[in-house]
Amino acid sequence: xxxxxxxxxxxxxxxxxxxxxxxxxxxxxxxxxxxxxxxxxxxxxxxxxxxxxxxxxxxxxxxxxxxxxxxxxxxxxxxxxxxxxxxxxxxxxxxxxxxxxxxxxxxxxxxxxxxxxxxxxxxxxxxxxxxxxxxxxxxxxxxxxxxxxxxxxxxxxxxxxxxxxxxxxxxxxxxxxxxxxxxxxxxxxxxxxxxxxxxxxxxxxxxxxxxxxxxxxxxxxxxxxxxxxxxxxxxxxxxxxxxxxxxxxxxxxxxxxxxxxxxxxxxxxxxxxxxxxxxxxxxxxxxxxxxxxxxxxxxxxxxxxxxxxxxxxxxxxxxxxxxxxxxxxxxxxxxxxxxxxxxxxxxxxxxxxxxxxxxxxxxxxxxxxxxxxxxxxxxxxxxxxxxxxxxxxxxxxxxxxxxxxxxxxxxxxxxxxxxxxxxxxxxxxxxxxxxxxxxxxxxxxxxxxxxxxxxxxxxxxxxxxxxxxxxxxxxxxxxxxxxxxxxxxxxxxxxxxxxxxxxxxxxxxxxxxxxxxxxxxxxxxxxxxxxxxxxxxxxxxxxxxxxxxxxxxxxxxxxxxxxxxxxxxxxxxxxx
Amino acid sequence: xxxxxxxxxxxxxxxxxxxxxxxxxxxxxxxxxxxxxxxxxxxxxxxxxxxxxxxxxxxxxxxxxxxxxxxxxxxxxxxxxxxxxxxxxxxxxxxxxxxxxxxxxxxxxxxxxxxxxxxxxxxxxxxxxxxxxxxxxxxxxxxxxxxxxxxxx
Numbered sequence: 031x032x033x034x035x036x037x038x039x040x041x042x043x044x045x046x047x048x049x050x051x052x053x054x055x056x057x058x059x060x061x062x063x064x065x066x067x068x069x070x071x072x073x074x075x076x077x078x079x080x081x082x083x084x085x086x087x088x089x090x091x092x093x094x095x096x097x098x099x100x101x102x103x104x105x106x107x108x109x110x111x112x113x114x115x116x117x118x119x120x121x122x123x124x125x126x127x128x129x130x131x132x133x134x135x136x137x138x139x140x141x142x143x144x145x146x147x148x149x150x151x152x153x154x155x156x157x158x159x160x161x162x163x164x165x166x167x168x169x170x171x172x173x174x175x176x177x178x179x180x181x182x183x184x185x186x187x188x189x190x191x192x193x194x195x196x197x198x199x200x201x202x203x204x205x206x207x208x209x210x211x212x213x214x215x216x217x218x219x220x221x222x223x224x225x226x227x228x229x230x231x232x233x234x235x236x237x238x239x240x241x242x243x244x245x246x247x248x249x250x251x252x253x254x255x256x257x258x259x260x261x262x263x264x265x266x267x268x269x270x271x272x273x274x275x276x277x278x279x280x281x282x283x284x285x286x287x288x289x290x291x292x293x294x295x296x297x298x299x300x301x302x303x304x305x306x307x308x309x310x311x312x313x314x315x316x317x318x319x320x321x322x323x324x325x326x327x328x329x330x331x332x333x334x335x336x337x338x339x340x341x342x343x344x345x346x347x348x349x350x351x352x353x354x355x356x357x358x359x360x361x362x363x364x365x366x367x368x369x370x371x372x373x374x375x376x377x378x379x380x381x382x383x384x385x386x387x388x389x390x391x392x393x394x395x396x397x398x399x400x401x402x403x404x405x406x407x408x409x410x411x412x413x414x415x416x417x418x419x420x421x422x423x424x425x426x427x428x429x430x431x432x433x434x435x436x437x438x439x440x441x442x443x444x445x446x447x448x449x450x451x452x453x454x455x456x457x458x459x460x461x462x463x464x465x466x467x468x469x470x471x472x473x474x475x476x477x478x479x480x481x482x483x484x485x486x487x488x489x490x491x492x493x494x495x496x497x498x499x500x501x502x503x504x505x506x507x508x509x510x511x512x513x514x515x516x517x518x519x520x521x522x523x524x525x526x527x528x529x530x531x532x533x534x535x536x537x538x539x540x541x542x543x544x545x546x547x548x549x550x551x552x553x554x555x556x557x558x559x560x561x562x563x564x565x566x567x568x569x570x571x572x573x574x575x576x577x578x579x580x581x582x583x584x585x586x587x588x589x590x591x592x593x594x595x596x597x598x599x600x601x602x603x604x605x606x
Numbered sequence: 607x608x609x610x611x612x613x614x615x616x617x618x619x620x621x622x623x624x625x626x627x628x629x630x631x632x633x634x635x636x637x638x639x640x641x642x643x644x645x646x647x648x649x650x651x652x653x654x655x656x657x658x659x660x661x662x663x664x665x666x667x668x669x670x671x672x673x674x675x676x677x678x679x680x681x682x683x684x685x686x687x688x689x690x691x692x693x694x695x696x697x698x699x700x701x702x703x704x705x706x707x708x709x710x711x712x713x714x715x716x717x718x719x720x721x722x723x724x725x726x727x728x729x730x731x732x733x734x735x736x737x738x739x740x741x742x743x744x745x746x747x748x749x750x751x752x753x754x755x756x757x758x759x
Binding site: 121558 | 643659661662663664671674675676678679682685689692694695697699701702703704705706709711713715717719721723724725726727728730732736738750752
């Protein structure tokens with residue numbers, strides 16, 4: 031299916047661009063007589079102008095002054111990697127890796143206010159960390175015709191209907207239509223994943239539809255009222271890759287009702303109620319029964335002056351399953367947040383999140399209750415120094431379990447503060463955080479952290495050229511319940527950029543982690559350095575040649591774990 | 607020697623190509639497919655850097671209050687991961703960057719190194735995930751993560 035869609039898309043793009051019938055029709059055929067992407071009517075362009083505009087790579091004219099354009103980029107990269115020491119601790123392998131990426135983007139104004147947009151991203155590499163296959167891979171493609179109300183797309187897209195039904199990257203067909211102010215429709219016919227024999231997976235297809243109706247358009251008390259109905263079905267295609275495969279053959283359908291209701295003042299509400307049907311493997315000889323489950327999300331929000339209070343109630347039955355939507359099955363949740371602004375200088379945020387599992391029909395052996403609380407205070411303490419900002423925060427998490435023997439009980443307390451300021455053209459930040467984690471079941475797993483972090487950043491001018499430097503030291507001090515010793519983890523991040531010439535930049539950095547652990551034979555340091563030279567070419571500096579060198583050294587007290595990585599990367603990028 | 611010739615020919619080809627297209631002055635801002643990939647790369651790198659020096663409140667600010675399915679459960683998981691092991695390194699490649707209204711879905715293939723807090727031993731993990739960002743008040747915030755999250759280990 032994937033290949034067919036790609037072939038169709040590619041051939042349609044090529045046909046549009048090069049078809050002789052279109053070219054012959056050029057003198058008499060007009061793509062349209064008006065239009066633009068923002069709802070303005072497009073102008074009329076003869077096809078010869080369209081072709082000239084499309085392949086005009088030499089002028090500076092923006093899209094608003096032409097009928098269409100092709101833009102894109104070409105990247106070629108060669109990377110040499112060298113690893114020594116314990117090579118099992120590195121992702122790199124000795125030798126050369128090559129990468130070529132081509133990005134194409136085509137925009138064309140069509141009839142009325144419709145626009146055509148095509149995108150294609152291809153990659154070829156022998157680097158297995160980026161791509162397991164060495165042939166030319168089409169990583170992303172789409173062809174879209176749209177105006178402000180309607181959209182018709184083939185290719186890759188982010189398909190979204192509602193939180194519980196669909197929100198996923200898909201490949202296929204998508205149509206969205208808004209026939210009038212009170213109705214909107216969406217259709218999706220796509221696949222989530224292609225067949226994958228290595229992972230024992232069939233191709234997974236998805237079909238979905240959504241209808242949104244809008245009410246009380248002329249109301250003076252209600253500013254937004256939407257009621258939506260959506261249905262999604264996900265089905266593994268057991269004929270792809272091979273009908274004889276014994277992979278799991280999933281079937282899942284979700285239907286839901288969702289909506290928004292917002293009053294002009296004080297109150298707004300968002301809700302969704304869904305029901306799912308799920309069968310993990312249609313071909314299973316033992317499991318033939320489909321499971322059904324319900325889910326509900328309701329989010330009322332109240333705005334009173336400078337105070338906003340929001341509550342989320344979530345209820346998801348254990349057997350609720352959504353393959354392309356989002357839900358945590360087997361959960362009841364109450365989450366309340368409150369934000370209050372005392373003045374222009376001070377505000378507070380409070381949060382309480384309380385949820386539990388092990389509902390009726392659950393396969394869990396015990397119930398776990400999570401109780402989260404947090405408070406954050408943001409303030410600008412000095413009127414004479416607006417750049418000085420401070421923040422205090424504290425949090426508490428209690429996890430309780432009703433199985434006394436095999437409990438998951440734990441308690442986490444966090445408190446911290448941070449300040450930021452600008453002093454003598456230097457941005458300065460300091461933060462401190464204390465975290466105490468108590469595992470009530472296994473006390474030896476408890477630990478306590480004191481953490482410090484700082485940032486310094488400043489711009490200088492050296493020989494009339496800009497030099498930007500940034501320094502980020504940090505330290506974690508950890509103690510466990512096992513002994514009174516400390517694990518000390520210090521880090522230092524340093525990076526900068528020097529504009530050596532108008533078209534020549536140097537970027538550099540060094541990052542070190544130094545870990546001194548209480549446990550014997552467990553200390554290590556990790557040093558990573560890089561230097562990058564970026565040379566811009568062309569009138570608009572739209573071509574770059576980048577040379578980069580990386581060195582990474584990991585030195586452990588146990589010398590058998592040590593390794594070094596050296597990388598040299600030469601990259602050429604052409605934007606057009 | 608063969609490799610050196612290959613490199614030289616790639617560089618030479620680029621120069622030749624850049625000559626062919628010299629004078630092409632189309633701004634990168636007008637090429638959405640390029641912008642969204644650059645944006646996606648910078649967002650993922652920025653969020654990893656923030657995670658590598660985890661501060662609960664700072665990381666919480668990067669997550670949308672409408673995060674699906676539950677912002678604070680995700681925050682607790684990310685926090686537990688950070689305090690369980692030291693994030694040492696992440697390398698990644700952007701496979702897809704799909705933009706739709708105020709959402710940007712970034713599919714990432716990644717390799718991650720973490721160090722055990724007690725033994726210092728490195729663990730190498732690979733994965734693929736889709737991080738969905740949502741634009742709120744001019745900021746792209748994490749809205750949803752599908753697959754093997756870079757922040758959970």
